[in-house]
Amino acid sequence: MQEVNSALSKIQLVGYSQKIELFGAVQVTPLSSGYALGSSNWIIQSHYEKVSYVSGSSLLTTHPQPMDQASLKNSDVLVLTGLTQIPTANPDGMVGEFFSNLALTVRNGGNVLVPCYPSGVIYDLLECLYQYIDSAGLSSIPFYFISPVANSSLEFSQIFAEWLCHNKQTKVYLPEPPFPHAELIQTNKLKHYPSIHGDFSNDFRQPCVVFTGHPSLRFGDVVHFMELWGKSSLNTVIFTEPDFSYLEALAPYQPLAMKCVYCPIDTRLNFIQVSKLLKEVQPLHVVCPEQYTQPPASQAHRMDLMIDCQPPPMSYRRAEVLALPFKRRYEKIEIMPELADSLVPMEIKPGISLATVSAVLHTKDNKHVLQPPPRPAPPTGGKKRKRVSDDIPDCKVLKPLLSGSIPVEQFVQTLEKHGFSDIKVEDTAKGHIVLLQEAETLIQIEEDSTHIICDNDEMLRVRLRDLVLKFLQKF
Helix, strand or coil: CHHHHHHHCCCCCCCCCCCEEECCCEEEEEEECCCCCCCEEEEEECCCCEEEEECCCCCCCCCECCCCCHHHCCCCEEEECCCCCCCCCCHHHHHHHHHHHHHHHHHCCCCEEEECCCCCHHHHHHHHHHHHCCCCCCCCCCEEEECCCHHHHHHHHHHCHHHECHHHHHHHCCCCCCCCHHHHHHCCCEEEECCCCCHHHHHCCCCCEEEECCCCCCCCCHHHHHHHHCCCCCCEEEECCCCCCHHHHHHHHCCCCCEEEECCCCCCCCHHHHHHHHHHHCCCEEEEEHHHHCCCHHHCCCCCCCCCCCCCCEEECCCCCCCCCCCCCCCCEEECHHHHHHCCCEEEECCEEECCCCCEEEEECCEEEEECCCCCCCCCCCCCCCCHHHCCCCCCCCCCCEECCCCHHHHHHHHHHCCCCCEEEEECCCEEEEEECCCCEEEEEECCCEEEEECCCHHHHHHHHHHHHCCCEEC
């Protein structure tokens, strides 16, 4: 237990829409996914990129807070997983089938066993049960919920209002219990026990309905009930969890006389809901498991049971490493207020101003800050030798920056006006070469640079340079 608690102590609890910084590199935000209490989709974003991770989500109106779809918009990449495992089954239809089988068995004097998890769909089943018990004439039948965490599961679901849908949240503040299972417990219709030993063995009476774990039928109190009730055909086991094959779960208990009913209730997104969701949130790229890009093997003709979006989704297999189809091109850099004060923007085009910055870039925890350059320290009288690490970067006086382009024809005319003759212009892949044959001088004009090449004649070079500068903006 000490190791379990030590592991759990490392977990940081967060609320929906809370922004968490990870080492300054990315920001992570959980969003309600509408599937279960606290179930989340996640947004992982830098200043200029956004990846959404969608898993185990539901658009149906059940007990959790509804799915937050708006925050998934404008994603560069949406990673999609955790869709329904039984796309052809309708959850409402399955709930109806669950209750008709339960009522039929109990009326015939048999017991019903429901292998389930201690939270999740059971809250919705107990809520439907509350509405169904009296109308179906089952008010005298005991319902037992057996789990080491049965009590805390039922209690916690009542107090964590932030995870609940709106109408259940309002009940918390009335104050009324948000879930009807509180009333079932008060009226003794639903009883909960930590295990089959102790109080349960004194209160136990048949016929009854038992909710207990584990859905795999390999451990938990469900094993005891399978052995106790498996030999009678009056009893029924109803599977509601889609995570396990019920045939494999039952294999060790064969031959089995009790009836088996498979009513998988999976409220997660189906393919129709996914295509609607993708149309609404419009991510640039979708990444999903390979299984979602083709119909299931058992129903190869069902082209509607796969993800269909444009551009087609990128698929992956288990444990495969994917390079997502976007690059980080920009970083956000903050500028210190005193440095910002010293900037002098100049308008170079209407609405566009530029300013040069001399600064020290300070980077820590993936955050970048431009700080004013340090002032050189006044020289001290002593002759102590400086260590290299004490050097402060020199701030040289900056030459003006040049912008604009040189129109070659006008430039040649200007050269002629200033007494240069025998001028020849050649086109190159990157621009032009102006040859002054008499002066044995070459001027290379390219998009982002101009070179004046002359043989040891500094005065000529300076004259030509000044003529070039007339065509460029100084900044």
